[in-house]
Amino acid sequence: MRIVLYSVLILFVCAAAGIGYLSLPEPEAAEPAPLSAAELAKLPKERKGQVLIYGAYGFSGSGISRLAADYGITPVLAGRNESKLKPLAESLGYEYVVLSLPNNHDNLVSVLEHFELVLHIAGPYTYTSEPMLDAAIAAGTHYLDLTGENHVIQADLDRDEEFIRANIMVMPAVGYDVVPTDCLNVYVAEKVKDPINLTVLMNGNVNAVAGAGLSRGTAKSGLEILSRPLLMRQNGEMVMVSSPKVITRTEEGRMQTLVQIPWADMVTSFVSTGIPTIEVYQVSDGEVPSIFPKLAQYRFGRRLLSWMIDEFLPEGPPPGAQENRQTQITSTATNAAGESASATLTTPEAYLLTFHSSLIVAKRVLDGDWQSGFQTVGKMYGPDLVLEVPGVTREDS
Numbered sequence: 001m002r003i004v005l006y007s008v009l010i011l012f013v014c015a016a017a018g019i020g021y022l023s024l025p026e027p028e029a030a031e032p033a034p035l036s037a038a039e040l041a042k043l044p045k046e047r048k049g050q051v052l053i054y055g056a057y058g059f060s061g062s063g064i065s066r067l068a069a070d071y072g073i074t075p076v077l078a079g080r081n082e083s084k085l086k087p088l089a090e091s092l093g094y095e096y097v098v099l100s101l102p103n104n105h106d107n108l109v110s111v112l113e114h115f116e117l118v119l120h121i122a123g124p125y126t127y128t129s130e131p132m133l134d135a136a137i138a139a140g141t142h143y144l145d146l147t148g149e150n151h152v153i154q155a156d157l158d159r160d161e162e163f164i165r166a167n168i169m170v171m172p173a174v175g176y177d178v179v180p181t182d183c184l185n186v187y188v189a190e191k192v193k194d195p196i197n198l199t200v201l202m203n204g205n206v207n208a209v210a211g212a213g214l215s216r217g218t219a220k221s222g223l224e225i226l227s228r229p230l231l232m233r234q235n236g237e238m239v240m241v242s243s244p245k246v247i248t249r250t251e252e253g254r255m256q257t258l259v260q261i262p263w264a265d266m267v268t269s270f271v272s273t274g275i276p277t278i279e280v281y282q283v284s285d286g287e288v289p290s291i292f293p294k295l296a297q298y299r300f301g302r303r304l305l306s307w308m309i310d311e312f313l314p315e316g317p318p319p320g321a322q323e324n325r326q327t328q329i330t331s332t333a334t335n336a337a338g339e340s341a342s343a344t345l346t347t348p349e350a351y352l353l354t355f356h357s358s359l360i361v362a363k364r365v366l367d368g369d370w371q372s373g374f375q376t377v378g379k380m381y382g383p384d385l386v387l388e389v390p391g392v393t394r395e396d397s
């Protein structure tokens, strides 16, 4: 499927180059309108225990919204497009509020003032995180999101003092990236004296199910990462590297190739464990054609690729993936004396895990288990939080 997609993409790019001109739709940018009295009247009067899910009708937002009741959460749903938001809210019996993000600070604040927590599920976060965070600070509302974009998480970390002054907890990356890895990294780090190296090996498709592994939002967020210099955590610093490392291992008699990836652990697990060198590798399921990172450097290229993602990629993983796919993560912490500790997590499919992990963290916040400032999940809630996700198991190795 991936090969077919890549071929289609490359053909399309060539055709576009040949024609020399492509008329692409500009990304949607709804004009913010002041909230009506009716919209404001639907919002909770007392903020305690109230959650706003923004981006509720996306693939991940709708999965989380559907599962919220299982965690005792009755959210208000939000997003910028009423025609997608209203049917979802009506089908689940929740209130909704239509809100855009850019240039809409006052409206966002007046909405967030009604909520204890915002679960921000609209990405790429390169564009969506800052306006929501600005409003969360002004409204005194705790903030969780699903970003895996390192530069966004680093920007959050740089605002730690603002969050402390506002007395809110900001915890980005409460999905598959990085709840399981961060919890596992804290677990192995605690077993070794003064660890200096952390290696994480990931296989995202253990009980292989054919078809895409990504939602469109994840693919577009990946473009934002591709468009930036490749940074890796080495000796306490994020340093630029020209290309990712490639390693091999043998699993059940078969050789696997793993490619280093800029997983958010390089920021979050540095905070959680203090380990100065962090390398994350993913089992490779085919090379990304080198034209993609090149195209992603340019605004036009990103618009082209985003449009193609919307046209050609399915909304998310295929039917059956959530029921059958599993992922496996092995983390190893090593110290200067060569002593090490390893453990392996087996988890459900990445999006299903995300639906649960984000709500598990949300529930903790509503139960009063939060600290002001920038927080990471493994540091704040400890290594066992991930074991609360149904189907997750951990084994020492």
Ligand SMILES: NC(=O)c1ccc[n+]([C@@H]2O[C@H](COP(=O)([O-])OP(=O)(O)OC[C@H]3O[C@@H](n4cnc5c(N)ncnc54)[C@H](OP(=O)(O)O)[C@@H]3O)[C@@H](O)[C@H]2O)c1
Residues within 6 Å of the ligand: 028, 055, 056, 057, 058, 059, 060, 061, 079, 080, 081, 100, 101, 121, 122, 123, 124, 125, 127, 128, 146, 147, 148, 173, 174, 175, 176, 177, 178, 215, 216, 217, 218, 219, 221, 315, 351, 354
């Ligand atoms: N860390 C993880 O493990 C993990 C797991 C799942 C998802 N994610 C991230 O979560 C985000 C959403 O993923 P998804 O699977 O739900 O993707 P999706 O199905 O493409 O949905 C994206 C959602 O974001 C909204 N959105 C995008 N840009 C927006 C903007 N500028 N202003 C307001 N709303 C905007 C979309 O609304 P419109 O339809 O109106 O554009 C839609 O509701 C992505 O960034 C993805 O990478 C991370």
